[in-house]
Amino acid sequence: xxxxxxxxxxxxxxxxxxxxxxxxxxxxxxxxxxxxxxxxxxxxxxxxxxxxxxxxxxxxxxxxxxxxxxxxxxxxxxxxxxxxxxxxxxxxxxxxxxxxxxxxxxxxxxxxxxxxxxxxxxxxxxxxxxxxxxxxxxxxxxxxxxxxxxxxxxxxxxxxxxxxxxxxxxxxxxxxxxxxxxxxxxxxxxxxxxxxxxxxxxxxxxxxxxxxxxxxxxxxxxxxxxxxxxxxxxxxxxxxxxxxxxxxxxxxxxxxxxxxxxxxxxxxxxxxxxxxxxxxxxxxxxxxxxxxxxxxxxxxxxxxxxxxxxxxxxxxxxxxxxxxxxxxxxxxxxxxxxxxxxxxxxxxxxxxxxxxxxxxxxxxxxxxxxxxxxxxxxxxxxxxxxxxxxxxxxxxxxxxxxxxxxxxxxxxxxxxxxxxxxxxxxxxxxxxxxxxxxxxxxxxxxx
Amino acid sequence: xxxxxxxxxxxxxxxxxxxxxxxxxxxxxxxxxxxxxxxxxxxxxxxxxxxxxxxxxxxxxxxxxxxxxxxxxxxxxxxxxxxxxxxxxxxxxxxxxxxxxxxxxxxxxxxxxxxxxxxxxxxxxxxxxxxxxxxxxxxxxxxxxxxxxxxxxxxxxxxxxxxxxxxxxxxxxxxxxxxxxxxxxxxxxxxxxxxxxxxxxxxxxxxxxxxxxxxxxxxxxxxxxxxxxxxxxxxxxxxxxxxxxxxxxxxxxxxxxxxxxxxxxxxxxxxxxxxxxxxxxxxxxxxxxxxxxxxxxxxxxxxxxxxxxxxxxxxxxxxxxxxxxxxxxxx
Numbered sequence: 217x218x219x220x221x222x223x224x225x226x227x228x229x230x231x232x233x234x235x236x237x238x239x240x241x242x243x244x245x246x247x248x249x250x251x252x253x254x255x256x257x258x259x260x261x262x263x264x265x266x267x268x269x270x271x272x273x274x275x276x277x278x279x280x281x282x283x284x285x286x287x288x289x290x291x292x293x294x295x296x297x298x299x300x301x302x303x304x305x306x307x308x309x310x311x312x313x314x315x316x317x318x319x320x321x322x323x324x325x326x327x328x329x330x331x332x333x334x335x336x337x338x339x340x341x342x343x344x345x346x347x348x349x350x351x352x353x354x355x356x357x358x359x360x361x362x363x364x365x366x367x368x369x370x371x372x373x374x375x376x377x378x379x380x381x382x383x384x385x386x387x388x389x390x391x392x393x394x395x396x397x398x399x400x401x402x403x404x405x406x407x408x409x410x411x412x413x414x415x416x417x418x419x420x421x422x423x424x425x426x427x428x429x430x431x432x433x434x435x436x437x438x439x440x441x442x443x444x445x446x447x448x449x450x451x452x453x454x455x456x457x458x459x460x461x462x463x464x465x466x467x468x469x470x471x472x473x474x475x476x477x478x479x480x481x482x483x484x485x486x487x488x489x490x491x492x493x494x495x496x497x498x499x500x501x502x503x504x505x506x507x508x509x510x511x512x513x514x515x516x517x518x519x520x521x522x523x524x525x526x527x528x529x530x531x532x533x534x535x536x537x538x539x540x541x542x543x544x545x546x547x548x549x550x551x552x553x554x555x556x557x558x559x560x561x562x563x564x565x566x567x568x569x570x571x572x573x574x575x576x577x578x579x580x581x582x583x584x585x586x587x588x589x590x591x592x593x594x595x596x597x598x599x600x601x602x603x604x605x606x607x608x609x610x611x612x613x614x615x616x617x618x619x620x621x622x623x624x625x626x627x628x629x630x631x632x633x634x635x636x637x638x639x640x641x642x643x644x645x646x647x648x649x650x651x652x653x654x655x656x657x658x659x660x661x662x663x
Numbered sequence: 664x665x666x667x668x669x670x671x672x673x674x675x676x677x678x679x680x681x682x683x684x685x686x687x688x689x690x691x692x693x694x695x696x697x698x699x700x701x702x703x704x705x706x707x708x709x710x711x712x713x714x715x716x717x718x719x720x721x722x723x724x725x726x727x728x729x730x731x732x733x734x735x736x737x738x739x740x741x742x743x744x745x746x747x748x749x750x751x752x753x754x755x756x757x758x759x760x761x762x763x764x765x766x767x768x769x770x771x772x773x774x775x776x777x778x779x780x781x782x783x784x785x786x787x788x789x790x791x792x793x794x795x796x797x798x799x800x801x802x803x804x805x806x807x808x809x810x811x812x813x814x815x816x817x818x819x820x821x822x823x824x825x826x827x828x829x830x831x832x833x834x835x836x837x838x839x840x841x842x843x844x845x846x847x848x849x850x851x852x853x854x855x856x857x858x859x860x861x862x863x864x865x866x867x868x869x870x871x872x873x874x875x876x877x878x879x880x881x882x883x884x885x886x887x888x889x890x891x892x893x894x895x896x897x898x899x900x901x902x903x904x905x906x907x908x909x910x911x912x913x914x915x916x917x918x919x920x921x922x923x924x925x926x927x928x929x930x931x932x933x934x935x936x937x938x939x940x941x942x943x944x945x946x947x948x949x950x951x952x953x954x955x956x957x958x959x960x961x962x963x964x965x966x967x968x969x970x971x972x973x974x975x976x977x978x979x980x981x982x983x984x985x986x987x988x989x990x991x992x993x994x
Binding site for chain 1: 675676677678679680681682683684685686688689690692693741742746785786787788789930931933935936979980983984985986987988
């Protein structure tokens with residue numbers, strides 16, 4: 217096998233824990249939820265504005281909220297009656313306005329193919345992607361049409377499709393690549409067309425070789441004259457799927473501190489996003505479902521589940537056999553960058569790629585010791601920052617002295633905390649330093 | 664769907680920031696691995712020099728653990744003697760001591776090492792100097808004679824040196840020349856083989872280069888230390904001692920390998936960046952050579968490491984980790 221691509225420095229090799237779900241194909245949730253909660257804000261940007269009211273009947277696929285100025289619209293994911301629009305628990309915002317639909321039927325809008333979809337201009341295609349409510353499905357939930365809208369004067373030459381899925385436990389992207397390789401290739405090529413590049417690189421970690429082969433085969437069946445389309449197996453190494461690390465692995469280009477991939481002429485999109493974009497462009501089908509890996513030692517039957525957005529976690533967990541009694545922690549996303557959730561009566565949102573049920577005490581609950589300056593965090597940091605030096609200065613109350621050690625550049629991959637033998641919450645020390653430095657700078661600018 | 668009914672779910676879950684998984688390695692696993700890696704060379708010392716050496720090792724570990732426990736209680740320290748770091752300090756100190764040192768002196772040295780080398784700075788992680796070497800420096804000042812003269816020869820069954828007390832090879836080299844130094848090394852083959860295997864007078868744990876390398880290899884394989892500092896130390900010694908023509912003797916005697924593999928690599932008192940570690944190691948090696956050739960003592964690694972320890976905060980400021988370099992915007 218040729219040498220695998222990867223990024224330069226740092227990174228870790230956490231236990232992958234993918235076995236429980238890697239061999240399980242995507243299963244639609246059954247039964248369909250009797251109710252969905254659709255928060256008006258599931259993306260980065262302004263909340264959507266409801267266009268339905270209490271007691272309206274809606275059909276799956278129908279738009280129920282218009283996009284806010286920098287956001288995306290929202291669609292009904294099941295058919296039924298709209299309940300009062302009010303605040304509901306939200307996975308990241310604690311509580312937020314949500315449109316609640318009680319299911320009454322299995323009707324669905326039809327989405328006939330648009331035969332001219334490949335000839336759509338850039339503007340038309342972006343409009344369709346926005347209208348479909350698509351956001352980054354890899355977890356960030358940034359509106360996709362905005363990421364594909366290049367700022368004036370910016371030139372790009374490479375489109376990177378992110379199938380790395382470097383977070384432990386998660387296999388939803390892997391299963392989607394196996395189930396829908398052609399749709400993903402089509403979606404990637406369409407996005408490359410939108411940003412005007414002819415070079416597509418797909419990065420997939422080498423523990424998913426079947427997906428590498430599936431996408432390569434699919435690329436042979438999808439017409440793409442004039443475009444190069446290369447599927448590149450990458451080393452299994454966290455955080456291979458972080459934009460910076462993936463771009464470095466595939467193109468050898470290093471993105472400057474705190475800049476976007478655009479700075480080195482690259483646009484990055486996740487494979488699940490590519491799938492949704494294809495559906496939106498060819499069939500005008502909005503984003504209604506997503507695949508969630510439901511796994512971890514607390515889940516009785518780990519699975520990859522396709523769920524309508526807004527389905528409550530308790531229904532999803534129920535479909536996976538329920539929670540074991542020793543479950544102590546519930547995580548949205550992967551165990552490295554995912555967020556802890558307090559309860560099960562929360563909706564699946566657009567950015568939620570995994571639901572982990574973990575047992576036992578987590579690293580943060582174990583307490584921590586002093587820094588023994590072993591430099592494991594320095595060696596693990598993919599950016600070459602010094603979390604050890606930042607942490608001792610934050611502890612000593614000298615937050616503003618952390619600048620030379622790179623606190624501002626941290627994008628919070630968590631490698632430092634993972635490797636620390638003293639169990640120190642280094643990532644949180646970095647966050648404290650980062651926000652303090654940011655505040656200090658803004659004061660300096662305004663006075 | 665004919666799966667068993669869901670077990671009752673807990674209704675609330677622990678909210679904690681991520682990451683939600685971590686390595687199984689801990690400060691304690693690291694320290695106890697270091698202790699285990701030191702054991703072969705320490706056991707060799709006990710075998711060569713007999714009961715007095717064993718008494719020094721025991722007294723030193725006891726002193727270190729007692730001092731850490733007592734001071735920790737007074738300071739309400741969040742660390743515990745169970746993390747193995749006090750045992751490590753006690754064992755390391757003992758390995759740098761002469762076998763005939765009275766055991767109570769070793770105990771006292773270990774107490775001093777922990778109290779004034781470590782706890783006074785705030786305990787584990789905060790000390791500037793290597794605590795074991797602080798203990799040794801203290802004993803050099805308070806018990807100068809037992810610390811420098813009257814060394815035990817290696818056990819009679821393996822050595823040809825027939826005396827009650829003798830000198831170390833480095834001291835002999837200094838006072839009587841290379842031939843006298845080489846005569847002190849026993850063993851089956853050449854004197855250099857005797858030095859390598861550890862059949863010579865010396866401090867309890869410093870003599871067997873072979874067993875120290877074996878312990879160091881364990882730490883390398885477990886990725887507890889890297890080669891950077893030891894290689895730089897050895898390179899520094901070789902460079903400075905090259906003009907004397909006795910590089911081989913310098914590399915195989917004294918406490919070089921104990922210091923380079925187990926003391927200069929102490930996390931707390933060494934730099935955290937690679938380039939800083941290279942400079943740190945070279946400084947230690949060069950100072951060791953300079954003290955051996957020009958200084959007042961036959962062996963210099965103890966003071967060389969202590970002096971280089973003082974440079975660490977500056978080295979951590981001056982040297983930065985390698986950062987990805989911005990490159991490659993499209994034309």
